[in-house]
Amino acid sequence: PKEIFLKDYTKPDYYFETVDLSFSLGEEKTIVSSLIKVSPRVKGSSAPLVLNGHDLKLLSVKVEGKLLKEGDYKLDSRHLTLPSLPAKESFVLEIDTEIYPHKNTSLDGLYKSSGNFCTQCEAEGFRKITFYQDRPDIMAKYTCRVEADKSLYPVLLSNGNLISQGDIEGGRHFALWEDPFKKPCYLFALVAGQLASRDDTFTTRSGREVSLKIWTPAEDLPKTAHAMYSLKAAMKWDEDVFGLEYDLDLFNIVAVPDFNMGAMENKSLNIFNSKLVLASPETATDADYAAILGVIGHEYFHNWTGNRVTCRDWFQLSLKEGLTVFRDQEFSSDMGSRTVKRIADVSKLRIYQFPQDAGPMAHPVRPHSYIKMDNFYTGNIVFQSNGAEVVRMYKTLLGSEGFRKGIDLYFQRHDEQAVTCEDFFAAMRDANNADFANFLQWYSQAGTPVVKVASSYNAEARTFSLKFSQEIPPTPGQPTKEATFIPVVVGLLDSNGKDITLSSVYHDGTLQTISSSSTILRVTKKEEEFVFSDIAERPVPSLFRGFSAPVRVETDLSDDDLFFLLAHDSDEFNRWEAGQVLARKLMLNLVSDFQQNRPLALNPKFIQGLGSVLSDSTLDKEFIAKAITLPGEGEIMDMMAVADPDAVHAVRKFVRKQLASELKTELLKIVENNRSTEAYVFDHPNMARRALKNTALAYLTSLEDPSYVELALSEYKSATNLTDQFAALAALAQNPGKTRDDVLADFYNKWQGDYLVVNKWFLLQSSSDIPGNVENVKKLLDHPAFDLRNPNKAILCLQTTIIQVYSLIGGFCGSPVNFHAKDGSGYKFLGDIVVQLDKINPQVASRMVSAFSRWKRYDETRQALAKAQLEMIMSANGLSENVFEIASKSLA
Ligand code: B3K
Ligand code: ZN
Numbered sequence: 036p037k038e039i040f041l042k043d044y045t046k047p048d049y050y051f052e053t054v055d056l057s058f059s060l061g062e063e064k065t066i067v068s069s070l071i072k073v074s075p076r077v078k079g080s081s082a083p084l085v086l087n088g089h090d091l092k093l094l095s096v097k098v099e100g101k102l103l104k105e106g107d108y109k110l111d112s113r114h115l116t117l118p119s120l121p122a123k124e125s126f127v128l129e130i131d132t133e134i135y136p137h138k139n140t141s142l143d144g145l146y147k148s149s150g151n152f153c154t155q156c157e158a159e160g161f162r163k164i165t166f167y168q169d170r171p172d173i174m175a176k177y178t179c180r181v182e183a184d185k186s187l188y189p190v191l192l193s194n195g196n197l198i199s200q201g202d203i204e205g206g207r208h209f210a211l212w213e214d215p216f217k218k219p220c221y222l223f224a225l226v227a228g229q230l231a232s233r234d235d236t237f238t239t240r241s242g243r244e245v246s247l248k249i250w251t252p253a254e255d256l257p258k259t260a261h262a263m264y265s266l267k268a269a270m271k272w273d274e275d276v277f278g279l280e281y282d283l284d285l286f287n288i289v290a291v292p293d294f295n296m297g298a299m300e301n302k303s304l305n306i307f308n309s310k311l312v313l314a315s316p317e318t319a320t321d322a323d324y325a326a327i328l329g330v331i332g333h334e335y336f337h338n339w340t341g342n343r344v345t346c347r348d349w350f351q352l353s354l355k356e357g358l359t360v361f362r363d364q365e366f367s368s369d370m371g372s373r374t375v376k377r378i379a380d381v382s383k384l385r386i387y388q389f390p391q392d393a394g395p396m397a398h399p400v401r402p403h404s405y406i407k408m409d410n411f412y413t414g415n416i417v418f419q420s421n422g423a424e425v426v427r428m429y430k431t432l433l434g435s436e437g438f439r440k441g442i443d444l445y446f447q448r449h450d451e452q453a454v455t456c457e458d459f460f461a462a463m464r465d466a467n468n469a470d471f472a473n474f475l476q477w478y479s480q481a482g483t484p485v486v487k488v489a490s491s492y493n494a495e496a497r498t499f500s501l502k503f504s505q506e507i508p509p510t511p512g513q514p515t516k517e518a519t520f521i522p523v524v525v526g527l528l529d530s531n532g533k534d535i536t537l538s539s540v541y542h543d544g545t546l547q548t549i550s551s552s553s554t555i556l557r558v559t560k561k562e563e564e565f566v567f568s569d570i571a572e573r574p575v576p577s578l579f580r581g582f583s584a585p586v587r588v589e590t591d592l593s594d595d596d597l598f599f600l601l602a603h604d605s606d607e608f609n610r611w612e613a614g615q616v617l618a619r620k621l622m623l624n625l626v627s628d629f630q631q632n633r634p635l636a637l638n639p640k641f642i643q644g645l646g647s648v649l650s651d652s653t654l655d656k657e658f659i660a661k662a663i664t665l666p667g668e669g670e671i672m673d674m675m676a677v678a679d680p681d682a683v684h685a686v687r688k689f690v691r692k693q694l695a696s697e698l699k700t701e702l703l704k705i706v707e708n709n710r711s712t713e714a715y716v717f718d719h720p721n722m723a724r725r726a727l728k729n730t731a732l733a734y735l736t737s738l739e740d741p742s743y744v745e746l747a748l749s750e751y752k753s754a755t756n757l758t759d760q761f762a763a764l765a766a767l768a769q770n771p772g773k774t775r776d777d778v779l780a781d782f783y784n785k786w787q788g789d790y791l792v793v794n795k796w797f798l799l800q801s802s803s804d805i806p807g808n809v810e811n812v813k814k815l816l817d818h819p820a821f822d823l824r825n826p827n828k829a830i831l832c833l834q835t836t837i838i839q840v841y842s843l844i845g846g847f848c849g850s851p852v853n854f855h856a857k858d859g860s861g862y863k864f865l866g867d868i869v870v871q872l873d874k875i876n877p878q879v880a881s882r883m884v885s886a887f888s889r890w891k892r893y894d895e896t897r898q899a900l901a902k903a904q905l906e907m908i909m910s911a912n913g914l915s916e917n918v919f920e921i922a923s924k925s926l927a
Contacts (some may be wrong), residue, residue, distance in 0.1 A: 036916040041350040048082035051175040060183035074125040086115045087162035089171040093129035115166040147292035151228025158408040171219035172453040182209040188227040194302045225299030239280040258313040260701035265331035300337035316715030329708035334362035357422020371719040374607040397481040397510035406704035406920040424585035440466040441702040476519035481510040484586040494572040497571040505528040524583040526553035527574035532603025541566040580606040625686040637693040657723035657918040660730040684852040695734040705731040714757040736766035803848035808853040809860040848886035864905035877915030888925040
């Protein structure tokens with residue numbers, strides 16, 4: 036496999052101006068014809084034209100209407116090369132290929148999902164459709180003619196506007212689409228099948244009426260109301276916040292059951308994984324509703340950030356993804372609670388991004404090289420969250436208005452261009468005459484910076500000093516790092532817990548006046564000191580408010596300081612953070628007690644601290660739910676020299692049970708006071724109420740006390756929506772035994788007809804931490820509703836397979852105690868699955884193999900077992916480049 040480097044980027048020798056595609060879709064084969072107007076970048080160029088192509092059967096190539104003979108071109112398994120071309124300002128290239136979508140289980144390129152044709156081209160799937168310069172800096176205007184059997188495929192969709200349609204002989208019909216905007220081929224899309232649409236309209240603020248359509252099988256249409264609501268909310272929000280209007284008369288969304296990722300932003304024809312479109316109160320949880328809102332927003336926002344302005348090359352992925360993830364985070368914040376959304380996003384960063392940045396796949400926001408670009412879309416749960424943090428820092432530094440000015444300039448300069456991260460940086464800088472010092476390091480250095488903060492108060496001089504030092508740990512290929520620009524939002528609390536009004540700060544020989552209750556310190560060097568003047572008493576500093584930079588922070592704050600911040604900080608995010616820091620410290624100490632066979636005891640102050648948050652009626656209920664949730668096992672393992680999944684698991688369970696037992700009166704009150712018999716409403720107050728009630732219920736049920744088990748059962752039975760019902764099921768499933776088995780069986784019986792709900796049922800069991808879960812998961816593979824075992828069956832009947840794999844296999848790897856079982860059973864299970872799955876779908880297989888990537892973090896026995904599986908995978912026949920890249924980098 037070949038590694039591709041950013042430093043090797045060169046401009047293309049040829050540009051494509053227009054592309055006319057024609058698809059004749061069939062059951063056995065599909066014929067793709069393309070007619071491309073090509074123009075050399077340099078007049079009179081004699082460079083060869085190299086086209087990418089993968090798994091294609093070439094039927095014919097013509098240049099200026101003339102058929103090329105075999106010796107006139109070169110064909111290998113990945114390229115079609117045309118060595119001699121007319122020395123003209125432009126010429127016409129025509130290529131016919133044959134492809135087999137019904138055999139395409141990679142879900143990349145053109146494939147079939149439950150009988151319908153659909154496409155996925157990002158990053159490099161277009162080369163599985165036809166020979167093309169498959170790179171994002173080739174931007175062309177497209178037309179697309181789709182022809183298919185009319186009864187099997189009554190709906191024919193592609194990008195842009197419908198120009199004409201009609202019947203042709205043999206029971207076939209066609210549709211001709213034209214996209215007026217230039218686009219890279221990764222944004223091309225085609226859908227053909229039996230679909231019905233939910234229709235609506237949106238009038239843009241300049242008065243354009245846009246027709247909105249969400250396509251699904253007819254029986255699913257009732258479940259698309261929330262998706263439509265989300266789309267309209269996103270369209271309005273982008274106008275209000277960024278002044279960005281939709282630019283065509285039609286916007287289509289199609290939901291398909293088989294999809295590698297969450298969704299795809301193809302121009303005017305977004306394609307979605309069904310689980311991110313379909314929702315009803317009975318079949319989707321609050322988390323699903325929130326995810327749908329966020330992802331519908333995300334893909335819609337790409338219309339400007341990604342589609343109108345796109346990436347020059349795939350190393351610039353963050354240009355569109357970091358920015359668009361940031362935009363969807365802001366959208367969801369504005370639609371719900373800003374603090375709670377921030378907490379959720381930072382948790383994801385800690386659970387997924389930070390560990391990756393400390394492992395063999397660590398790469399900067401803008402990678403320097405890749406073997407398979409797909410591997411850089413890390414995880415279907417969250418990706419580019421670091422890129423979004425970088426964009427957020429511009430906003431923190433510039434304020435909302437300054438950030439908006441930067442965005443406006445970015446579009447003024449680059450509309451309909453393919454550009455780089457520096458272009459975005461320059462727009463932000465130039466629009467604000469800003470000094471961004473060494474900010475660009477965020478794009479090129481991998482690894483999470485560790486920032487240490489030491490504070491000291493001088494009573495005589497009435498000054499308070501904060502000394503920062505930063506260090507970025509080495510990562511593969513980057514042994515040493517430079518300092519980067521870290522914005523630190525700071526407030527100082529007086530002894531009553533109120534913010535002190537800051538008057539001035541001394542730094543680097545200059546005194547800066549402030550006059551507000553918080554300020555941004557610009558930390559740009561390895562070591563740096565800031566001194567606040569006129570501070571009447573020793574304050575408690577609240578650092579990195581709102582998580583102002585994606586770093587790990589180590590402070591000299593005492594436990595008392597942290598309890599004080601938990602109780603008083605005006606920055607709600609930092610109240611939550613103080614509780615998390617306390618919990619991490621406390622759990623880490625307990626882990627060492629556990630390892631040394633000392634009895635475990637929970638600090639009563641911690642119980643008290645959480646207890647007062649629990650009964651503080653002025654707080655947002657979802658905030659309380661987050662504040663009483665302990666850091667995950669992975670977060671604790673990340674802090675250990677040698678990760679010990681058994682000890683961490685035992686300790687987390689112990690702390691949970693202790694809290695539950697000490698706070699049971701309060702928890703019970705919460706469950707009782709937060710029920711509702713009203714119909715399900717998706718809004719923040721109701722979601723917050725359910726979140727708090729269900730968190731409390733889970734705590735209580737963990738005690739295995741018959742009265743609480745009874746309570747959870749009755750919540751399960753009386754629930755009027757899936758959020759409450761599933762939460763009660765999950766609470767009961769914590770404890771092995773007959774009640775668990777019965778309620779799981781009851782739930783399956785109830786929902787076996789709905790594959791999205793069944794997938795949740797799989798996920799709940801596979802990610803369970805009950806002892807010896809590997810055996811249960813193996814049994815689930817043989818469950819009639821699961822569909823990977825027989826690859827042939829999977830090929831014929833892809834439906835639901837991929838989401839199931841994520842649920843069953845991905846879920847299993849998410850439970851450290853079972854995946855890392857000391858007898859190696861979890862590793863062996865995953866190793867076998869990866870080898871099987873790689874033959875069906877390399878993108879998904881490589882995501883699964885990532886679970887091994889941090890094997891060196893564990894003890895020697897586990898290391899040897901995991902390494903053996905990685906080696907077994909590496910020796911498999913016909914290994915994909917995707918899995919090769921992850922497995923080989925993990926072993927290196
Ligand atoms: N841009 C797509 C990513 C698709 C990548 C596929 N390998 C999805 C998104 O941004 O939501
Ligand atoms: Zn995106």
